[in-house]
Amino acid sequence: MILFECVSFRYNQNNKTSFALKEVSFELPKGEVIGVIGSNGSGKSTVAKIASGLLKPTSGRILVDGANITEYRISPNQNNSVKLIAGIIFQNPDNQIVGTTVEEDLAFGLENLQVSNSQMHVKIDGISKRFGLVDLLKRPVHELSGGQKQMLCIAGIMVMEPSWLIFDEPTAHLDPWSRRDFWLYVKEVCKERNVGIIVISQLPGDLEEFDRILVFNNGELVFNDKSSSYNRPDFEAVL
Ligand SMILES: Nc1ncnc2c1ncn2[C@@H]1O[C@H](COP(=O)(O)OP(=O)(O)O)[C@@H](O)[C@H]1O
Ligand SMILES: [Mg+2]
Structure with missing residues (x-):
């Protein structure tokens, strides 16, 4: 659960x-795909x-799954390692990709979490299969297409296994097919892995x-409810 208290x-x-x-x-439950909307600068x-x-x-306080995120964004695990609580993915993948190759980029966050080399290989292997990046691991990131870069960003965060995923306008630059893939992926992750999902769009x-x-x-x-209760004309002026 994400709790914002008078922030x-x-x-x-x-x-x-x-x-x-x-x-x-606000208080956001896991297991729902949560949309955040509003005009520019809202x-x-x-x-x-x-x-x-x-x-x-x-001022105010934020708790994410009970952890006070105002104090740290990674929290200690039982096995002495650290865990990313909420991972954020930005609109423009170029601002987020840090590695020279796909593999380096996937390793970067894991290194920060002090994951051992052997564990890192297992995790990178698994995530690159899931995201269709296996054949691209040695590829320089600047050779990737926009859609592939977007997938690399998502994979680079997912490989750290955060409890929450926050996407800031992820679909803005995607073509309709990649957008469909994005949503299929989001629904799957939300259902299967008990990851909380917030999408700004x-x-x-x-x-x-x-x-x-x-x-x-x-x-x-100005509004926080099930999307079935959302009546767009009420908010036309602010969108
Ligand atoms: N780095 C920044 N420095 C100063 N003001 C900022 C900065 N980023 C955003 N703002 C201001 O904060 C407000 C909210 O911005 P933001 O959260 O980026 O809105 P949105 O994502 O809804 O477009 C806006 O008035 C914006 O101009
Ligand atoms: Mg914004």
Whole structure:
């Protein structure tokens, strides 16, 4: 469960008026695909970065599966290793890919989690099979297509086995076929692996994929309910 308790955030600490988020509270269950929508600048990416521990809130508290993400984004495991709590995937894969080759990129996050070499091989082997990257492992990342880069980003986060996946406008640059693949994948992961999924999207076509919808307007949460209760005309003005 992701819990936001009266979370406020401003980028510029000196400017007391410019809150990117204003006293946002919500509780999100696992097992649903949660959509976050709202116009440009409404605070969606800020919520994503706070939930994944990249930004610390100016005030308020965030718990992800009981862990206080305001203090750390990776938590200790039973076996002395560390675990990523919530992984975030950005719209533009080029900003996220760090390795020179596909294999290096997949190894990067695991190295940060201090996974042993032997474990790393097992994990990279498994994830590259799942994402159709086996034949690309030695390939320089700049030779990948846009869709392949997107899949590499998702694989690079999934290989760390986070409890939550947060996608910030993942489908914006995808062609219709890759978008369909993306959604098939998301549904599968959500059902089979008990991973919580949050997807930020501005695309009307993605609306029907969400089980629950959060609507942001000007840093405030203005709707949080099952998507069956969402009535688009009510929010036309803020989207
Ligand atoms: N790095 C930043 N520095 C200063 N202000 C920012 C920064 N990133 C976002 N903002 C501001 O915070 C508000 C929320 O932005 P953001 O969360 O990116 O919105 P969204 O993802 O919904 O477009 C906007 O007013 C935006 O201009
Ligand atoms: Mg954004």
